[in-house]
Amino acid sequence: MNGIFFLLPIAILLGLVFLVLFIVAARSGQFDDMDDPPERMLRD
Amino acid sequence: MEGAQDEFCCHGCELAWTIIHGAGLQRYYDERTSFAPRPQPARFSWEAVPVQTAPDGTANAKLMIDGLRCASCVWVTERVLERMPGVCDATVSYATGRTTLRWDPNRVNLPALAGTISSLGYRPRLLGEESSPDRELLPRVGVATFAAMNIMLVSVSLYAGWFSSMEPRFVVLLQWASLALATPVALWAADPFYKGAWGGLKNGVLHMDVPIAIAIVVLYVHGFVATLTHRDAYLDSLAMLVALLLAGRMLESRGRRRAAEAATALAATAPATARRRTEGGVETIATAELRVGDLVDVGSGQEVPADGELVEGGALVMRSMVTGEATPVAAGPGDKLLAGSLVEDGAVTLRVEQTGADTMLGRMASDVRAAADRGIGVTSADRMAPWFTAATLTIAIATFLWWWMAEGVGQGIITSVAVLVVACPCALALARPLGAVAGLGAAARRGLMVRSADPLLSMANIDLAALDKTGTVTEGALEVVDACNEAIRIASGLERYSVHPAATAILSEANRRRIPISRATNVSEVAGEGISGLVDDRRWKLRRGDAGSVQLESDEGEIHTIRMGDTLRADTPAAIRSLEALGVEVVLLSGDHVEVANGIANAAGITRVFAEFDPQQKRRWIHERRSEGRKVLFAGDGLNDGPGIAEADVGIAMGTGAASSVLVADGVIAGGSLKALLAGIRAARACHHTIRVNEIRSIVYNVTAVAAAVLGFVNPLVAAVLMPLSSGVVIWSASRIESRVAQAEAA
Numbered sequence: 001m002n003g004i005f006f007l008l009p010i011a012i013l014l015g016l017v018f019l020v021l022f023i024v025a026a027r028s029g030q031f032d033d034m035d036d037p038p039e040r041m042l043r044d
Numbered sequence: 045m046e047g048a049q050d051e052f053c054c055h056g057c058e059l060a061w062t063i064i065h066g067a068g069l070q071r072y073y074d075e076r077t078s079f080a081p082r083p084q085p086a087r088f089s090w091e092a093v094p095v096q097t098a099p100d101g102t103a104n105a106k107l108m109i110d111g112l113r114c115a116s117c118v119w120v121t122e123r124v125l126e127r128m129p130g131v132c133d134a135t136v137s138y139a140t141g142r143t144t145l146r147w148d149p150n151r152v153n154l155p156a157l158a159g160t161i162s163s164l165g166y167r168p169r170l171l172g173e174e175s176s177p178d179r180e181l182l183p184r185v186g187v188a189t190f191a192a193m194n195i196m197l198v199s200v201s202l203y204a205g206w207f208s209s210m211e212p213r214f215v216v217l218l219q220w221a222s223l224a225l226a227t228p229v230a231l232w233a234a235d236p237f238y239k240g241a242w243g244g245l246k247n248g249v250l251h252m253d254v255p256i257a258i259a260i261v262v263l264y265v266h267g268f269v270a271t272l273t274h275r276d277a278y279l280d281s282l283a284m285l286v287a288l289l290l291a292g293r294m295l296e297s298r299g300r301r302r303a304a305e306a307a308t309a310l311a312a313t314a315p316a317t318a319r320r321r322t323e324g325g326v327e328t329i330a331t332a333e334l335r336v337g338d339l340v341d342v343g344s345g346q347e348v349p350a351d352g353e354l355v356e357g358g359a360l361v362m363r364s365m366v367t368g369e370a371t372p373v374a375a376g377p378g379d380k381l382l383a384g385s386l387v388e389d390g391a392v393t394l395r396v397e398q399t400g401a402d403t404m405l406g407r408m409a410s411d412v413r414a415a416a417d418r419g420i421g422v423t424s425a426d427r428m429a430p431w432f433t434a435a436t437l438t439i440a441i442a443t444f445l446w447w448w449m450a451e452g453v454g455q456g457i458i459t460s461v462a463v464l465v466v467a468c469p470c471a472l473a474l475a476r477p478l479g480a481v482a483g484l485g486a487a488a489r490r491g492l493m494v495r496s497a498d499p500l501l502s503m504a505n506i507d508l509a510a511l512d513k514t515g516t517v518t519e520g521a522l523e524v525v526d527a528c529n530e531a532i533r534i535a536s537g538l539e540r541y542s543v544h545p546a547a548t549a550i551l552s553e554a555n556r557r558r559i560p561i562s563r564a565t566n567v568s569e570v571a572g573e574g575i576s577g578l579v580d581d582r583r584w585k586l587r588r589g590d591a592g593s594v595q596l597e598s599d600e601g602e603i604h605t606i607r608m609g610d611t612l613r614a615d616t617p618a619a620i621r622s623l624e625a626l627g628v629e630v631v632l633l634s635g636d637h638v639e640v641a642n643g644i645a646n647a648a649g650i651t652r653v654f655a656e657f658d659p660q661q662k663r664r665w666i667h668e669r670r671s672e673g674r675k676v677l678f679a680g681d682g683l684n685d686g687p688g689i690a691e692a693d694v695g696i697a698m699g700t701g702a703a704s705s706v707l708v709a710d711g712v713i714a715g716g717s718l719k720a721l722l723a724g725i726r727a728a729r730a731c732h733h734t735i736r737v738n739e740i741r742s743i744v745y746n747v748t749a750v751a752a753a754v755l756g757f758v759n760p761l762v763a764a765v766l767m768p769l770s771s772g773v774v775i776w777s778a779s780r781i782e783s784r785v786a787q788a789e790a791a
Binding site for chain 2: 004008009012016019022023026027029031
């Protein structure tokens with residue numbers, strides 16, 4: 001049971017890594033337009 | 045790149061590569077020294093914004109306001125602006141954030157007005173700038189959801205630990221983990237609520253953000269202290285509340301942004317360039333540069349850039365995008381052409397009579413914009429918020445004072461914290477978004493995608509459904525209605541290489557009836573007139589007849605008529621009967637000829653028909669019914685339905701329709717069946733009912749819980765158990781909306 005003392009923080013840290021990646025993506029405008037890009041190449 | 049191995053991630057990239065190389069443009073990549081510059085958003089100061097001055101000396105300007113979260117934000121902004129000295133009026137559109145300001149330039153200026161808007165917690169910007177509100181909300185939703193999920197995991201272990209006596213050191217670890225996860229939620233993710241509440245408080249307005257912000261702060265502070273003192277903190281409900289509220293807010297702001305884009309999309313349907321006749325030849329210019337009186341060439345397959353008179357040539361013109369007529373019309377010299385209509389075959393020259401915003405298409409775009417600017421009503425939860433907050437705060441303070449007098453400061457703090465915690469309007473704030481999500485889901489599973497909660501809820505009260513004909517009640521494609529096999533056989537040969545819709549219809553009919561296509565020779569096609577050719581050594585001529593029919597004539601005088609028309613969708617009559625059974629009157633609004641519209645209406649079982657309505661007439665008709673107090677739903681598919689869809693209380697577009705009508709609509713029918721409307725109304729009624737009941741429930745809960753807390757029967761621990769319970773009841777009853785809709789369908 002003592003494993004939980006380091007496993008829990010590790011699990012949360014792992015999750016945090018992905019959360020940070022998500023925030024970076026959202027900040028850089030990755031999710032600004034969810035509809036247009038797939039159609040854009042067809043329009044050009 | 046040159047020299048690299050040719051490998052592509054997808055066909056699209058390969059195609060792009062082929063096009064670039066085919067056009068000999070690859071040298072661009074060899075010669076460039078850096079990546080192409082992207083246009084940078086210009087920094088600007090409010091002093092530089094152009095201000096128009098009216099003859100009476102007032103100045104006016106239009107701007108956009110970002111960050112409007114609810115109808116009461118609009119109300120707050122308008123009120124605060126109008127209370128400023130020198131401001132004549134301020135109107136803010138909830139749907140688009142578009143704001144019109146009129147003020148006395150001697151007493152106040154635009155930078156000051158913009159400053160006031162900023163101080164309320166909203167972001168003013170110049171009309172036409174790029175907007176991306178999601179960039180701000182999305183990371184907050186991410187953080188709150190991440191924290192909520194993890195705290196839930198931790199909390200489940202904690203709850204389980206109660207019953208199986210967990211070692212204290214594990215309890216402490218889990219509590220600290222909860223606190224660590226909840227801290228960014230309370231300090232950062234919940235920021236929009238603090239800003240909203242602060243902005244409101246500074247200006248003396250209490251809206252829904254105020255009780256939410258107070259609840260978050262009290263919950264967090266309580267949780268913090270509880271963790272230090274090893275008591276139960278219940279930070280899970282804090283994170284869950286913030287995550288749900290933020291997600292709801294983000295979905296709403298997306299919906300509103302789409303509506304705003306729709307008007308722009310509509311204006312963009314006119315082609316961007318036009319070919320203008322000059323003395324020496326033809327030049328290609330931007331459509332915006334066209335002037336009245338210019339001569340413009342439009343070829344086969346191209347769209348007409350401006351309204352005008354045809355002076356040369358002839359063609360079949362498809363006007364369905366603008367007027368709603370399903371069949372192409374033959375146009376010759378002297379006929380009027382409308383911007384946005386498509387020249388099917390043939391080539392014409394027209395003299396420009398109206399350009400840009402003056403064209404029929406341009407007027408439609410401005411109608412759409414005006415309707416989207418109209419805004420919506422304030423919801424019941426928003427109306428209750430000021431009373432709710434004021435009452436809670438007063439009671440909490442009174443409780444504190446009373447218990448302080450009676451039993452000292454310690455008891456006073458504990459009791460008043462209990463009051464604030466049980467008074468958290470979580471259940472009240474969740475009633476609407478959760479009910480709406482369940483209702484939206486129930487409608488979506490039955491083929492009706494509704495944009496957001498407000499239009500879905502207004503569907504509950506609809507008592508008049510106006511339907512467009514082409515593509516909505518009918519399939520929208522031209523089909524052969526009546527013709528003998530021989531006529532189809534001969535016509536299919538003549539039409540074999542033709543592209544216009546009548547030819548497509550005849551060929552698919554030949555295919556359906558398994559008629560072999562005849563061999564036609566010496567085929568000649570005169571644009572706008574017809575096709576002639578030799579079939580079985582006889583000369584046949586195919587001409588357009590009246591009302592969507594085609595005449596087939598031989599030189600010997602033999603005549604066949606092929607009747608064409610738009611066929612009714614198979615389940616339309618049943619859907620209309622059910623709509624009327626729900627107490628909704630059904631009306632047909634069509635741009636087509638009276639006989640055609642009446643024929644379709646008869647077959648569909650609609651008694652009231654309005655034919656030969658142009659887009660403006662449809663919009664006006666809907667407007668008149670609305671001003672009579674009717675709640676109007678309008679369903680249409682074409683570009684020409686845009687104004688009607690925007691004007692109606694609930695505007696529904698067919699998923700197969702023009703992109704702009706889809707963009708401007710409150711909802712979209714995915715499967716092409718009008719039965720989806722029925723499902724939408726049922727879901728809306730179930731949703732409406734559930735939200736009402738939940739709002740009443742949460743108020744009853746809050747009143748009783750607060751009363752108990754005031755009397756000291758509730759300590760912070762019990763309060764923290766009760767709160768998730770009330771939210772749980774709301775979630776449970778929202779989840780029953782689906783089965784209510786299913787029951788209504790079966791009945």
